[in-house]
Amino acid sequence: MQRLMGLRSELMEDRRVLRNIGGNLNDIARVANTDGALESTVGQVAQMVARAVERIDRTVAEVDQQVSEAMPQARRSRSRR
Numbered sequence: 001m002q003r004l005m006g007l008r009s010e011l012m013e014d015r016r017v018l019r020n021i022g023g024n025l026n027d028i029a030r031v032a033n034t035d036g037a038l039e040s041t042v043g044q045v046a047q048m049v050a051r052a053v054e055r056i057d058r059t060v061a062e063v064d065q066q067v068s069e070a071m072p073q074a075r076r077s078r079s080r081r
Contacts, residue, residue, distance in 0.1 A: 003066055004067075007059055007066065014056050021048050025045060028042055028045065
């Protein structure tokens with residue numbers, strides 16, 4: 001359970017990062033809509049998104065692993081009652 005709580009914290013941090021990235025994308029879109037030019041930061045923002053998605057994918061995979069490991073234990077515990 002402690003490991004799952006740690007993973008939840010990681011996901012919450014990634015969520016915060018994605019909100020910040022969303023703000024950056026809004027700023028880029030506003031400039032693009034105003035003068036038709038994309039800022040040079042588009043590539044940086046795209047890299048930030050890719051890194052965040054990779055972190056989230058790893059964390060979700062770890063959550064899946066933790067849950068699948070916990071399921072047999074929970075079933076055994078229930079069957080003993």
